[in-house]
Amino acid sequence: MEPQRVSPLPDRRTQDRGLAALKVPGCCFPLPAGASGSESRSRVCKVPLAIGEGPGPAGQPPRRYSFLLLLLHTIRAVTALEEIVSRPGDNTMLSCIYHRGGLDLQSLRVYWQIANQEACSVVHALIFGQNDESKQCPHFKNRTHLFWDRLEEGNFSLLLLNVSHSDEHTYKCIVMQKKEYTDVIHQANVVLSLAASYSQPILRGPIRNTDSTEEVTFSCRSGNGYPKPNVYWINKTDNSRLPSSEPQITLHNDGTYSVFSTLKVKASPNMQIECSIENKILQENLSANYTQQKQSSDSSTESPESPGKKGRGAQAVGIISIVILMGVLVALTCWLRRRRSSKLVSYTVTFATVKEATTEVHEKDAGCTGFNVKDDKDGS
Template sequence: MVESTCGRIYLKRMTFFLNLTSLFFSLSFYLVVIALEEKVIVSKLGDNATLSCIYRGRELYLKNLRVYWQIADDQEECSVVHALISGQDNESEQCIHFKNRTQLFWDRLENGDFSLLLLNVSQSDKHTYKCVVMQKTEYTKMVHQAEVVLSLAASYSKPILSGPIRNSDSTGEEVTFSCRSGNGYPEPNVYWINKTDNSHLHPSELKITPHDDGTYSVFSTLKVKATSNMQIECSVENKILQENLSANYTQQKQNNSSSIESHKNLEKNGRGAQAAGIISVVILIGLLAVLTCWLRRRRSSKLVSYTGNEALYLPDQM
């Protein structure tokens, strides 16, 4: 009897332990699933952003629903972004910052899509948003919730890279490069790269300036010793948008030689054209001289002929 009783107690304890272990793993799995349901979306400043909240359970009736979009940060004084009560928008508790900037997709509500469209996204909209769907039957209960993290970004302009125009004897001298870009968000990463060996160079100066619209501009300089074959790249990275814009500099020595050669060719062509012009003028003067002489000789011959005829005519009259 004692052994049988001990066996039953041991079996009950083992069963309880197994159930507890199973519950623990179930809760752990459930928590992991909830964590994976949090969505992160990226929106550019000034664009419209869609905050997703989709319920895939049983059919719901709008008249029995309350849908709340709110800021999940408890530190905010006003947290109501949008509210739908009994099938109608309710703006009584909506934050002023979101007035006339939010709307639901009415043609999707009956299908369980409670996503929110946020218009003209600004820097102050960077929050974690929570969607709560509640159903009222005999009592009010929550049937769905979702969280959306809204990250903001703006593309930077193509970098402008300025560098020295080298002379043939400037090798070994310290030269300065500058790189600038703007109208981006968030703060960028700036890289200087020596393209001859793809090594990273440390900037001499890096200045990031915030603007009133929330965007940033960046200015950076690089000082290096001049070499016979300089190839420098400035790269501006926006991590959120996964954009990497770059500008390149290649030594200008050969270009200067080409410019000098081109200038010499232009001078030669100019001299040739000048000589041709002079020759043309000389030929024209010669032709005019020949024509003038011919006209004079012709006129002289006519005068001689006229005088001779007059002399022959006079004796006959006498």
């Protein structure tokens, strides 16, 4: 007669008032460095088992427990992840919200840490309702703030002041609650990236090279952007990329960059050149274009010096025109003055002649009058 198989009883050391303490891979969360006592070890998840349910074959969890293991792995995989893009020098809020209010701060531990970094990883710590700066990284001193009026509502978001390129990390928020044992009740990951739009590119050229009669140079400049940009020169006639020199990138005090790039190409009729500045994080492409039209069928590439020559020629023509005009005005003024003077002399002579003639007439009249009077006297 085959003996009856009896399922082994659970180890009483794993029982705790109807709860079996099982070490579940993926469920145990390592606590932050510096936690004391039993909290410094990996937490053991206690999972309730149905009455009468014992462990499965040796080295395996109960059959009805397999689904729970899968669920715990899934929960761990879907930890909240948020991506934030900020401008250098701005203040940024790292979000961490636990959607259950009515929390007792005296039973909570809140840690903000840099993920996947062991040395100097603590960004901010709240221990049982008090800020703990003993293990805070010096880089974050006086730059982090929690919203105290929202903590009991489950809002553990962190305000990070004056962000710079050294703050680009993945941050982890861990919220633990201590009752009978310390339990991780919420965690969130926030990826912080910095970005700023570049200014509209300024394209200059073509400038004919002194050491070559067939080669010209273009330059392109832009600034006030972040991170370092990609610079592309494009031949718009066939949309092909043109090889250029290594761009000169300058870092400014405010954390932004400026870029300067040059392109040397063989001069040709109907050139169409584009300079493009790419910001990968913002997915922005700013461009400036140069287009040279062919003036005639046998015309060659326009010399880059011709605009300057034309400008100087126009200035010379303008100056000469002004001088000629002033000369004409002076000559006309002199002619008018001379004509006026001649008229005045003629008028004076005429007036004198008339005056003399008038005087003679008066004298003759007077003589005649005197003669007549005398004759009258003699006759009387």
